[in-house]
Amino acid sequence: MKAEGGNPAALASQSSAPKRRRSPKTDPRLVAEIRRLRILHPNLGKDKLHVLLRPWCAEKGIALPSVSTLGRIIARAPDKMRHSPARLDARGRPKPMQRSRKPRKPKGVATTALQCLAVDTIERVRDGLKRYLVTFIDPASAFALAVALPSKATRHTQAALAAVLDLLPQKPQVLLSDNGSEFEAGFAQTLTEQQIARWYTYPKTPKMNAHAERFNRTIQESFVDYHEDLLFTDLARFNQKLAEWLVFYNAERPHHRLGQQPPLSFLLQHQPQCQRWWTHTEP
Structure with a gap:
């Protein structure tokens, strides 16, 4: 309060979140291997990746991350390490497939008579x-x-x-x-x-x-x-x-x-x- 010149507003609770957050340090080789597996086997889940990475990590001398950590590594990637299927257009250039999403029945919605x-x-x-x-x-x-x-x-x-x-x-x-x-x-x-x-x-x-x-x-x-x-x-x-x-x-x-x-x-x-x-x- 003294630093704020006696302003009572200084007593209000404020965010205590750190101004600088630590960024996780992940071995680039591990990230590259996860991406390789996700391209070879499109959209492979974190549970299956955990099993497939075990012998590779042992061979490279890298600590095997937990299943949840693998999920966070994938989530931090800008493209979420997703490999979208593609078709070739008339000129032989890759063209991503457009998937149509059908409207589903919303959960918990109660309709009225004849609606x-x-x-x-x-x-x-x-x-x-x-x-x-x-x-x-x-x-x-x-x-x-x-x-x-x-x-x-x-x-x-x-x-x-x-x-x-x-x-x-x-x-x-x-x-x-x-x-x-x-x-x-x-x-x-x-x-x-x-x-x-x-x-x-x-x-x-x-x-x-x-x-x-x-x-x-x-x-x-x-x-x-x-x-x-x-x-x-x-x-x-x-x-x-x-x-x-x-x-x-x-x-x-x-x-x-x-x-x-x-x-x-x-x-x-x-x-x-x-x-x-x-x-x-x-x-």
């Missing part, structure tokens, strides 16, 4: 013949729709998506799906035209689309298993029966997580516009 639509497919096989069901469900209200398809070609899934969007009282803001090819091409084009955002699940992570997976189980155990013959012999008749079951599922079947209400009752309570839509729905 998100989760989609998935079910495959059934009998005597070498395949049939598919594409299922749609609103995770918030459990309102669900489904249709059986002769194949999972995008022309079929695109038509199913268009029909579902026509049936919904409001357009969803986002669609959640896995990375299946049936949800690309024309299917993705419809989403773009309708200005519906897209969330992808991570590969082999069905729990990211848990509501769709649970509905897939329900529809198979409650309906498909009892009408499988129609699925393979008369697809139109199967879809007619399926529509009748979906009316029961959405309008009458109690749902535990909705307080034993059916999805439509839940929607009528939480989405005022659904009341106008419901009165215009033909029986």
